[in-house]
Amino acid sequence: MQSLGKLHPTVVKATLAEDVDIKTTLTYFMQVKAEVDESGRLLAFPKMGKGSGDHANLLVSNAFMELPAGQGPYTKGALYPLILFRNLP
Amino acid sequence: MISVHEATKIIEGTVQKWRKVNVPLEKALGSVLRQSIVADTDFPPFDRVMMDGIAIRHRDLDAGIRSFKILGVQAAGTPQQSLECAGACLEVMTGAVLPMGADTVVPYEQLKLSEDGKTASLEIAQIDKGRNIHRRGLDKKQGEVLILPGTVMGAPEMAVAASVGASTIWVSHHPTVAIVSTGNELVDIHQTPPPHQIRRSNVYALSAELARIGLKADLYHFNDDKVSLQQNLGEVLEAHDIAIFSGAVSMGKFDFLPEVLVQLGVEKQFHKIAQNPGSLFGLEQWAPQKQYSLFRAIRSLPFYVFTNTCCRG
Numbered sequence: 001m002q003s004l005g006k007l008h009p010t011v012v013k014a015t016l017a018e019d020v021d022i023k024t025t026l027t028y029f030m031q032v033k034a035e036v037d038e039s040g041r042l043l044a045f046p047k048m049g050k051g052s053g054d055h056a057n058l059l060v061s062n063a064f065m066e067l068p069a070g071q072g073p074y075t076k077g078a079l080y081p082l083i084l085f086r087n088l089p
Numbered sequence: 090m091i092s093v094h095e096a097t098k099i100i101e102g103t104v105q106k107w108r109k110v111n112v113p114l115e116k117a118l119g120s121v122l123r124q125s126i127v128a129d130t131d132f133p134p135f136d137r138v139m140m141d142g143i144a145i146r147h148r149d150l151d152a153g154i155r156s157f158k159i160l161g162v163q164a165a166g167t168p169q170q171s172l173e174c175a176g177a178c179l180e181v182m183t184g185a186v187l188p189m190g191a192d193t194v195v196p197y198e199q200l201k202l203s204e205d206g207k208t209a210s211l212e213i214a215q216i217d218k219g220r221n222i223h224r225r226g227l228d229k230k231q232g233e234v235l236i237l238p239g240t241v242m243g244a245p246e247m248a249v250a251a252s253v254g255a256s257t258i259w260v261s262h263h264p265t266v267a268i269v270s271t272g273n274e275l276v277d278i279h280q281t282p283p284p285h286q287i288r289r290s291n292v293y294a295l296s297a298e299l300a301r302i303g304l305k306a307d308l309y310h311f312n313d314d315k316v317s318l319q320q321n322l323g324e325v326l327e328a329h330d331i332a333i334f335s336g337a338v339s340m341g342k343f344d345f346l347p348e349v350l351v352q353l354g355v356e357k358q359f360h361k362i363a364q365n366p367g368s369l370f371g372l373e374q375w376a377p378q379k380q381y382s383l384f385r386a387i388r389s390l391p392f393y394v395f396t397n398t399c400c401r402g
Contacts, residue, residue, distance in 0.1 A: 026365040027093040055290060069363060
């Protein structure tokens, strides 16, 4: 709904909490569970689903992490944009 | 195929095309502002008392006075009083106009009041001149723009608009939305699907995301039947400002939607985005009778739909 000027997705940057060994030429929107650790860092834990028909896995995630095209594998500790679709726990 | 960045720019480029409507402020929550909200007066509009206490003349402190005769009370919402006498004060309440002649407010927490309530004595050694006063125009000056067009009206914006007397404001019209699912594999959620079919779920995810931003959607479903799409889709397009399609946009033998949309006069803006999941995401515009209409087609796989709803908007 960005085109309506109604709602920009909540985009922040978060720290990838685990290595992600994928290589893709496309921008990859990875399902993650984002949470704030004791030191106030926003961490994103990958929650890989079982493919495009998997709705159920959305229940255990609260955000997408936008991994830039052609830069994989993606290393733990790196910062990437995070799009929240649910509140943080 | 275009990049995520290019697609986002094209989508955002459609923002200004929606007509504007004038609505009462109380109906504007969540709407996109289409005018500037301008300060009709200084903010705050007068020297405002920030603490309950007494208003004094600081030069009395400089002269060694520490006990002040209370001449009256300046309550919030009452016309400005005057403090002219040496050694005197006015009790003042938070939000009140600072009495004329006073230049410092001493809070009750730093005072001792006499038993008869006629005198206030300082319990602190000193207080800076001008303390506990919110000066006129300190936040914003009359004529300054407080809220820019394009801002989504949230609670703070509602408060600011109300404070400048914007009882009605111009906002973007809330578009009417159709969500159209296609596919012979889908059955209604009230039905128990046979082994080769599944229930319609994408439209409910899309509808829920729209509801989150205050948009109601009409739901439609068409089977993979080109003739039926040709006969009925035009009516759906005409009745709505936005149509979101879930399904029938890939390369399958029953993916008739792109062809039918072209036949109906819909102009393609883009069809594929270099992203995973959800690369099959299209943006189309249609303008036979309205100024602009906007259509999006998303491949029907559930996770694709949700990703595009959240990430591409």
